[in-house]
Amino acid sequence: MPFFDRPVEKPEELFDREKEFESLKRAVDRYAMTIVVGFRRVGKTSLIKAATIDMPRIYVDVRKFEVLQYITYDMFLDELRKSLSNFLSFDKRIAEYLNVVKGLKVFGIEVELSQGRSRPLFTSILESLDRWARDRGVKLVFIIDEAQELIKLKGYSIIQAIAYAYDNLRNITFLFAGSKIGLLYRFLKIHDPSSPLYGRYIERIELKPLTREKAIEFLRKGFEEHRIKVDEVFLETAVQKLGGIIGWLSYLGLKTLNRGETNLRIIDEVVEEASKIVINEFCNFINAMGSKRYIEIVRAVSSEGATWSQIKRYLELRLGVKIYDSELSRLLKNLIDNGYIEKTNELYTIPDPILKYSSKSIKC
Ligand SMILES: Nc1ncnc2c1ncn2[C@@H]1O[C@H](COP(=O)(O)OP(=O)(O)OP(=O)(O)O)[C@@H](O)[C@H]1O
Ligand SMILES: [Mg+2]
Structure with missing residues (x-):
């Protein structure tokens, strides 16, 4: 493939x-x-x-x-x-x-x-x-x-x-x-x-992201077809950093083919390039919504995830103002509706591994 x-x-x-x-x-x-x-x-x-x-x-x-x-x-x-x-x-x-x-x-x-x-x-x-x-x-x-x-x-x-x-x-x-x-x-x-x-x-x-096993198979088969040798560490690291998102995996595949060799550094380059694209898209959303509070929420949720009250505390601390519950509900709903965060049980998380990775460094 x-x-x-x-x-x-x-x-x-x-x-x-x-x-x-x-x-x-x-x-x-x-x-x-x-x-x-x-x-x-x-x-x-x-x-x-x-x-x-x-x-x-x-x-x-x-x-x-x-x-x-x-x-x-x-x-x-x-x-x-x-x-x-x-x-x-x-x-x-x-x-x-x-x-x-x-x-x-x-x-x-x-x-x-x-x-x-x-x-x-x-x-x-x-x-x-x-x-x-x-x-x-x-x-x-x-x-x-x-x-x-x-x-x-x-x-x-x-x-x-x-x-x-x-x-x-x-x-x-x-x-x-x-x-x-x-x-x-x-x-x-x-x-x-x-x-x-x-x-x-x-x-x-x-359509869900590929499972870890399927994502590894996708990369392995792609490289095999182009007769490029890859080791397991490369495949595991790629999927750990890019998740099962087939678009990013394809991008890594193409970039690796272009270089003619597999190298762990290429994965980091792809993560950096992907981050730029994802941040740019997120900033388009921020501009369309007209509020930078969304950036703070994504930072609060960041890599570990956060509960409602943790997000609220983080926001109030960062912004130095009181955030009303109704406002926080609205902001969180918009982030969920636009696919940037998810809520499972009581925890809000970022499903996209790239946005998760770059959440701390977003500047719009
Ligand atoms: N099942 C698949 N097999 C092989 N490559 C795939 C498959 N699905 C997607 N791709 C590759 O992944 C990339 C993204 O795919 P596609 O544009 O279809 O996704 P999308 O969900 O529509 O993305 P977007 O949200 O940007 O519109 C493309 O380069 C495409 O070739
Ligand atoms: Mg599409």
Whole structure:
């Protein structure tokens, strides 16, 4: 199994994940809506792409909205426009169906959308895709990667459109991926009685980091394939420092291949580079949330983990002000919803080994 620097696209390139692969295929066949959740770089996009490779699919990636405080319907439409243009190459006849949508025109292999008042409705686009799928006798998978970012969409109820499709468009199945699990649920609002999606069944597939044994096997097989010799100490140290996060393990694999030798120093270099990336992402979150108190909480939780009262004491000591319980609850909830910390029993911990490692040195 070689190492890849991008999401894997083909089933035969996936290491492990047989169970999740089968579950996902079954889910898109059977249910109207499926979510794939898991930490950053755990392999969500790879699993989704590989499992839907033989299906007609629209793939919209909204990760780029992560750094923004809010997004408009036009911004979402523009991403959708690009995905629809890609989809046209699947079957030229799709154009006939899309051209029926008010505010949408297909020119050759490009989709163009009107702006302002005459821009198309998401619902109408979904209806036309559903009709195409019905006439072809196929199921269309509509994928939104990092879907939780759409929670920032202002001025258009995308959930309303999705709920309408859930109930009425039988030839479309939705597949949402998200690394900020709590936010994804907040976006879908399935537990909120006032939400259009309330009470709908959503199949959930969770991707976990590889176990220690599997992570070692992933590295060993990758190196074997490239005829690079590795010793057990290298493998053990790599997995101890990078955890079972397949994205970081692949990164180490590629870097080692590039050097042509295994050396424990490369692992530390990867940890340092990964830390920079993780801190940068965390700082984007801090900027979007507008409070540096989150940094102090992550420091308080740090490598050992901490309880509610330990975090509170640490914060009050560091900031020199009283922290109200309601505020601490809100801050902790946002950190959990964004996947930065976890709560098990009474202990808050940082699940990402890289963020854990760099928690003391975060500066935003
Ligand atoms: N099952 C797998 N087998 C081999 N390589 C994998 C597998 N899953 C992921 N990878 C590799 O790990 C890296 C991260 O994968 P991917 O982008 O799919 O993860 P992700 O969970 O979508 O990450 P992100 O949270 O950044 O979107 C990629 O380089 C990819 O090639
Ligand atoms: Mg991804």
